[in-house]
Amino acid sequence: xxxxxxxxxxxxxxxxxPLPPPSTxxxxxxxxxxxxxPPPEQPPQTSQIGSPITQITTIxxxxxxxxxxxxxxxxxxLSSLTPHSFLKLTRHLPSSKTSLDFFNYLKKxxxxxxxxxxxxxxxxxxxxxxxxxxxxxxQRENPNNVKGLYEVFTSYKDESFPLSINSITLLLRSLxxxxxxxxxxxxxxxxxxxxRNAHVVNSLGESLLRVGxxxxxxxxxxxxxxxxxxxxxxNATLDIVLENVLGRYWSGRRVGDExxxxxxxxxxxxxAFPSSWSAxxxxxxxxxxxxxxxxxxxxxxxxFEFGVVIETxxxxxxxxxxxxxxxxxxxxxxxxxxEERGIKPDVVTFGILVNHLCKFRRVDEALEVLExxxxxxxxxxxxxxxxxxxxxxxxxxxHEEGLALMEQMxxxxxxxxxxxxxxxxxxxxxxAGEIEKARQTFDTMNEEGLNPxxxxxxxxxxxxxxxxxxxxxxxxxxxxxxKGMKGNAITYSILITAYCNAAxxxxxxxxxxxxxxxxxxxxAILYYSLINGLCHAGRMDDASLVMSxxxxxxxxxxxxxxxxxxGGFCRRNKLDKAYEMLHDMEEAGxxxxxxxxxxxxxxxSDKGDFVTAKKVMKNMTSDGIVPSVVTYGALIHAxxxxxxxxxxxxLFWNMCSATKVSPNTVIYNTLINTLCKSDRVExxxxxxxxxxxxxxxxxxxxxxALLKGFQEKQWLDKALHLMDEMVEQSCSPxxxxxxxxxxxxxxxxxxxxxxxxxxxxxxxxSTSQTASKLCDI
DNA sequence: TTAGGGTTAG
Numbered sequence: 001x002x003x004x005x006x007x008x009x010x011x012x013x014x015x016x017x018p019l020p021p022p023s024t025x026x027x028x029x030x031x032x033x034x035x036x037x038p039p040p041e042q043p044p045q046t047s048q049i050g051s052p053i054t055q056i057t058t059i060x061x062x063x064x065x066x067x068x069x070x071x072x073x074x075x076x077x078l079s080s081l082t083p084h085s086f087l088k089l090t091r092h093l094p095s096s097k098t099s100l101d102f103f104n105y106l107k108k109x110x111x112x113x114x115x116x117x118x119x120x121x122x123x124x125x126x127x128x129x130x131x132x133x134x135x136x137x138x139q140r141e142n143p144n145n146v147k148g149l150y151e152v153f154t155s156y157k158d159e160s161f162p163l164s165i166n167s168i169t170l171l172l173r174s175l176x177x178x179x180x181x182x183x184x185x186x187x188x189x190x191x192x193x194x195x196r197n198a199h200v201v202n203s204l205g206e207s208l209l210r211v212g213x214x215x216x217x218x219x220x221x222x223x224x225x226x227x228x229x230x231x232x233x234x235n236a237t238l239d240i241v242l243e244n245v246l247g248r249y250w251s252g253r254r255v256g257d258e259x260x261x262x263x264x265x266x267x268x269x270x271x272a273f274p275s276s277w278s279a280x281x282x283x284x285x286x287x288x289x290x291x292x293x294x295x296x297x298x299x300x301x302x303x304f305e306f307g308v309v310i311e312t313x314x315x316x317x318x319x320x321x322x323x324x325x326x327x328x329x330x331x332x333x334x335x336x337x338x339e340e341r342g343i344k345p346d347v348v349t350f351g352i353l354v355n356h357l358c359k360f361r362r363v364d365e366a367l368e369v370l371e372x373x374x375x376x377x378x379x380x381x382x383x384x385x386x387x388x389x390x391x392x393x394x395x396x397x398x399h400e401e402g403l404a405l406m407e408q409m410x411x412x413x414x415x416x417x418x419x420x421x422x423x424x425x426x427x428x429x430x431x432a433g434e435i436e437k438a439r440q441t442f443d444t445m446n447e448e449g450l451n452p453x454x455x456x457x458x459x460x461x462x463x464x465x466x467x468x469x470x471x472x473x474x475x476x477x478x479x480x481x482x483k484g485m486k487g488n489a490i491t492y493s494i495l496i497t498a499y500c501n502a503a504x505x506x507x508x509x510x511x512x513x514x515x516x517x518x519x520x521x522x523x524a525i526l527y528y529s530l531i532n533g534l535c536h537a538g539r540m541d542d543a544s545l546v547m548s549x550x551x552x553x554x555x556x557x558x559x560x561x562x563x564x565x566x567g568g569f570c571r572r573n574k575l576d577k578a579y580e581m582l583h584d585m586e587e588a589g590x591x592x593x594x595x596x597x598x599x600x601x602x603x604x605s606d607k608g609d610f611v612t613a614k615k616v617m618k619n620m621t622s623d624g625i626v627p628s629v630v631t632y633g634a635l636i637h638a639x640x641x642x643x644x645x646x647x648x649x650x651l652f653w654n655m656c657s658a659t660k661v662s663p664n665t666v667i668y669n670t671l672i673n674t675l676c677k678s679d680r681v682e683x684x685x686x687x688x689x690x691x692x693x694x695x696x697x698x699x700x701x702x703x704x705a706l707l708k709g710f711q712e713k714q715w716l717d718k719a720l721h722l723m724d725e726m727v728e729q730s731c732s733p734x735x736x737x738x739x740x741x742x743x744x745x746x747x748x749x750x751x752x753x754x755x756x757x758x759x760x761x762x763x764x765x766s767t768s769q770t771a772s773k774l775c776d777i
Numbered sequence: 778t779t780a781g782g783g784t785t786a787g
Binding site: 351354355383384385386387388389390391418419420421422423424426427453454455456457458459460461462488489490491492493494495496497523524525526527528529530531532533535558559560561562563564566567593594595596597598599600601602605606628629630631632633634635636637638664665666667669670673701 | 778779780781782783784785786787
């Protein structure tokens with residue numbers, strides 16, 4: 001074998017084309033496909049007895065190798081054969097050894113009859129064919145004998161004949177499968193660019209991808225995409241790349257979406273397109289959570305332009321991605337486009353549409369889609385789409401309609417409600433506070449023979465906990481454990497959070513410790529919740545312990561949990577510990593955010609250390625975080641607490657004029673409350689007016705502060721006006737309002753007015769229009 | 778297609 005020379009180049013390249021389709025097509029497929037198998041040997045038929053191939057085969061089989069040169073009938077018969085006939089003939093020989101003998105014999109003892117280039121090339125091509133058959137024999141005799149193949153290659157590579165494409169791919173696939181990549185590259189380099197067509201490149205590239213050598217594979221594939229490339233990728237190239245890179249069990253370097261899209265796009269420009277199956281897989285992958293849907297959209301349209309068929313499945317993936325990104329307009333236009341291109345929407349297409357409409361509370365539109373698919377497109381809704389719709393209805397508080405739809409399901413064939421249907425309905429009832437009904441529905445479900453799953457449990461337990469029945473939730477869970485069901489991290493998360501909220505930290509910790517006994521391991525959310533509960537309860541030692549357990553389990557604190565911990569330490573006056581957390585954050589590469597700064601500013605200013613508070617505020621600004629209404633609120637509150645009312649008011653005006661920060665209810669409340677307590681009720685009223693001017697809504701706290709101030713001043717008339725204002729704004733009195741007014745109004749004999757106020761009537765003028773109107777009714 | 782969490786000023 002000799003490296004192709006320029007004089008031979010064109011001839012050699014011609015060799016690539018005329019190879020017979022059977023072997024070429026078989027070899028082109030994946031390496032799991034067995035190598036071409038010669039037809040089973042048959043006894044020579046009468047009509048074939050005289051054919052040269054049969055005659056030669058008989059001679060070769062019956063004559064010892066050493067006698068071949070002296071056989072006078074052999075030589076003329078051989079000179080009449082085409083290269084392809086040589087391939088067929090050699091495949092019929094009994095073994096690799098005989099085939100190799102034949103190859104050597106032919107190489108030495110036969111010469112082209114004439115010395116023309118055509119004859120020379122014919123001769124070389126014949127040798128190529130025979131050599132290919134030799135390799136095929138070796139592989140068939142022992143598919144694991146990769147070394148044998150490689151040895152034959154190395155001992156013959158310096159002979160002056162080219163390797164056929166099939167020989168190259170056979171070598172590359174076998175060596176690749178045996179992970180002999182050094183040898184693979186030796187063959188690849190040896191054959192030279194002139195022989196590295198798509199089949200050859202695909203063979204090596206696929207082997208590399210299979211073992212996760214992505215970068216090497218892409219380097220190899222890129223050869224086909226170079227501007228001056230001799231060969232272009234084929235459709236199989238794309239399928240190989242996509243199937244291997246998007247694989248579920250992929251263990252190599254994660255290939256970025258951009259890289260994949262770039263490859264597909266460049267291949268399409270070179271006339272190679274993915275099969276509709278791998279295109280579907282590609283779009284599913286690009287549109288998955290966190291994927292780049294915009295890129296997927298562009299690529300899909302690019303492929304559409306090239307006339308590539310993308311089936312419903314792939315379009316559905318894009319549609320789901322658009323839904324996730326709230327691109328409703330694009331969703332609608334894309335569905336139209338699908339229709340124009342003759343891509344039929346299926347039940348999944350409509351499912352995606354219904355799901356995303358529901359997720360954004362556009363439930364009525366979702367109901368319309370459901371009707372439309374039944375009536376106009378005649379796609380029968382399935383259980384999933386009904387479940388989606390029922391969940392959507394329940395999530396917006398329309399659980400009655402959800403229940404009705406569940407009944408409707410029973411009327412459809414193959415659409416009976418399943419566990420998920422019940423889970424959605426139970427959740428709807430729980431969220432509506434109808435725990436008893438939810439419990440009954442759970443029983444109905446069991447009576448119908450449907451098995452509840454862990455989601456059913458969690459939904460019910462959560463419903464109980466949120467309505468203050470934590471112990472019922474716990475009892476229910478233990479009941480279910482007794483019946484052989486199992487909880488998971490979410491079950492514990494629900495119960496632990498509920499116990500923390502109920503200030504039963506010990507029970508929460510006990511559950512946390514018990515989890516592992518029930519084969520449950522906490523996840524990040526559970527850790528975050530527990531840390532939060534412990535910090536709020538001031539149990540910082542426990543919080544620190546849980547934090548270190550969390551780290552041991554391989555989870556990291558995020559910025560919110562750091563803030564929770566820092567806030568907890570500050571409340572406990574443990575500044576050193578708070579600093580430790582800040583140091584930790586820095587090491588973990590988590591940057592402080594506005595909440596971190598506000599927590600610290602609040603801490604220092606509450607302690608009266610306004611100098612340090614201002615320093616922190618300065619750092620905040622230089623860190624690129626703009627002080628917010630909470631920052632100013634913390635400082636104003638602290639000034640008020642420290643009897644520095646004038647500084648508080650000054651900062652308020654400074655905030656209003658020098659920054660873009662608008663005051664909120666809390667800040668007004670702080671000022672109004674402090675002014676009233678300092679006997680400056682008039683000034684407090686001024687801020688109340690300012691508040692209205694700025695369209696900031698007062699709340700019960702605002703009214704309570706003023707009412708208390710009016711009580712001190714015995715301004716009964718003003719108080720009645722203010723109470724009317726509360727009624728007008730539907731601002732409900734709370735226990736503090738009642739305390740102030742009961743004491744005051746009973747002492748001045750106006751308890752009737754208070755009664756009217758509680759009933760929601762205006763009180764300033766007992767003959768006022770509203771009151772009389774309401775009394776008439 | 779169904780279930781869980783958290784931060785700062787009062």
